[in-house]
Every structure is written in structure tokens, then in C-alpha cells.
Amino acid sequence: DAGITQSPRHKVTETGTPVTLRCHQTENHRYMYWYRQDPGHGLRLIHYSYGVKDTDKGEVSDGYSVSRSKTEDFLLTLESATSSQTSVYFCAIGGISYEQYFGPGTRLTVT
Amino acid sequence: GESVGLHLPTLSVQEGDNSIINCAYSNSASDYFIWYKQESGKGPQFIIDIRSNMDKRQGQRVTVLLNKTVKHLSLQIAATQPGDSAVYFCAENMPGAQKLVFGQGTRLTINP
Numbered sequence: 001d002a003g004i005t006q007s008p009r010h011k012v013t014e015t016g017t018p019v020t021l022r023c024h025q026t027e028n029h030r031y032m033y034w035y036r037q038d039p040g041h042g043l044r045l046i047h048y049s050y051g052v053k054d055t056d057k058g059e060v061s062d063g064y065s066v067s068r069s070k071t072e073d074f075l076l077t078l079e080s081a082t083s084s085q086t087s088v089y090f091c092a093i094g095g096i097s098y099e100q101y102f103g104p105g106t107r108l109t110v111t
Numbered sequence: 112g113e114s115v116g117l118h119l120p121t122l123s124v125q126e127g128d129n130s131i132i133n134c135a136y137s138n139s140a141s142d143y144f145i146w147y148k149q150e151s152g153k154g155p156q157f158i159i160d161i162r163s164n165m166d167k168r169q170g171q172r173v174t175v176l177l178n179k180t181v182k183h184l185s186l187q188i189a190a191t192q193p194g195d196s197a198v199y200f201c202a203e204n205m206p207g208a209q210k211l212v213f214g215q216g217t218r219l220t221i222n223p
Contacts, residue, residue: 031209033210040215042200042213042214042215042216043155043200043213045210048209048210050209058210090154090155094209097143098143098145098160098204098209098211099145099157099160100145100157100211101157102147102154102155102156103154104153104154105153105154
């Protein structure tokens with residue numbers, strides 16, 4: 001987890017409220033990713049970024065948006081949280097090779 | 112900690128034995144593969160990687176074998192220790208994109 005932090009680490013929110021998760025890196029890696037991890041589904045890509053202001057959708061992007069205004073920060077926003085978005089969210093960073101390094105995760109509960 | 116999978120394949124081994132974890136990948140065009148270890152309550156941790164121009168790669172107590180003919184990847188852990196208890200994921204690159212596709216994972220349990 002060195003060089004990658006996620007905040008908050010735990011959050012409980014109500015259905016319909018907006019939520020923003022933050023990923024911060026100190027490695028100056030170009031690529032950043034947001035995944036969710038659910039029992040029976042493994043790690044699924046939500047959105048990723050290939051540079052400042054450059055982002056693209058992953059396989060489960062509906063209901064999520066992202067922003068990257070500087071190299072070190074990648075924000076994931078749930079515009080209106082739903083119970084199906086209860087999950088553990090991981091941020092990852094990557095360089096020019098394919099390997100990715102993961103943060104410690106954020107456990108989000110939507111009630 | 113978080114439950115990474117309710118019905119994950121499970122491998123139980125005795126402490127000190129060697130462990131072999133298997134993974135079938137889906138895309139014959141994939142040319143890069145990674146193994147990750149995830150302990151309870153933590154993020155996945157990079158263990159070892161291999162490119163498709165290799166059949167075998169060794170690290171410290173770990174070896175990855177790649178069989179491209181049958182699209183199979185394996186992770187061998189020598190002299191398994193209690194700290195090896197975790198869920199292990201394989202991942203393959205998505206050709207043409209800077210993305211990975213992850214397998215479901217295998218839970219490794221070490222018996223004393």
C-alpha cells in the first residue's frame with residue numbers, strides 16, 4: 001500500500017446521498033484505477049485514468065463518475081448512492097507496464 | 112475483514128508443504144500475467160508477474176508457470192508458512208489497453 005492512500009477508509013451513507021471517495025498517490029504514476037470488490041464477482045473495473053483530465057469507463061461504470069485534476073489524486077463520485085453500491089472500493093496505480101499497485105480500500109455501506 | 116468471495120475455491124495445505132494455485136485465463140492474445148495476494152482487510156498485493164515470452168519465472172519462494180497452449184497459469188509457493196494464508200488472484204492484461212482482467216481468486220488455508 002506504500003504510496004497510495006484512500007479516504008475515507010469506512011463510510012456509511014444513506015440511499016440517495018452523494019458520496020466521494022479519494023485516492024491519493026505519491027508515486028507519480030500515469031495510470032489510476034477504481035475497482036469494486038464484491039463476493040462472487042471479484043475485482044471489477046469502474047473507471048480509470050490515463051492522465052490528468054483523461055478518464056474512461058470500465059465494465060461497471062453506471063452510477064459512478066470520476067475526476068482527475070492532478071496527477072496524484074483520482075476521485076470517485078457516486079452521484080446518488082444506492083444499496084447496490086455497497087461494496088469495498090479499491091484504487092490502484094500503474095506505470096507504463098501493466099502491473100498495478102493497490103491501495104488499502106474503502107468499505108462503503110449504503111443504507 | 113472483508114469477505115472477498117463467498118464461494119471461492121479453497122486450497123488447504125499443511126505448513127511446510129508446497130502449494131500450487133491454478134488459474135485459467137481467457138484471452139489467447141494476452142501477453143502479461145500477474146499474481147496478487149490479498150489478506151483479510153487489505154488491498155491486493157503484487158507477488159510476481161510473467162510475460163508471454165517466458166514459461167517460468169521464479170521469485171522468493173514463489174514460481175509462476177505459464178502454459179500458453181492451454182491458457183493456464185499456476186503459482187507455486189514453496190515451504191508454505193502461516194503468513195501465506197490469503198486469497199490469491201491471477202490477472203491477465205487486456206491487449207491494446209492499459210487494463211487488467213482479474214480471476215475470481217483461490218483461498219489458501221495453512222494447517223498447522
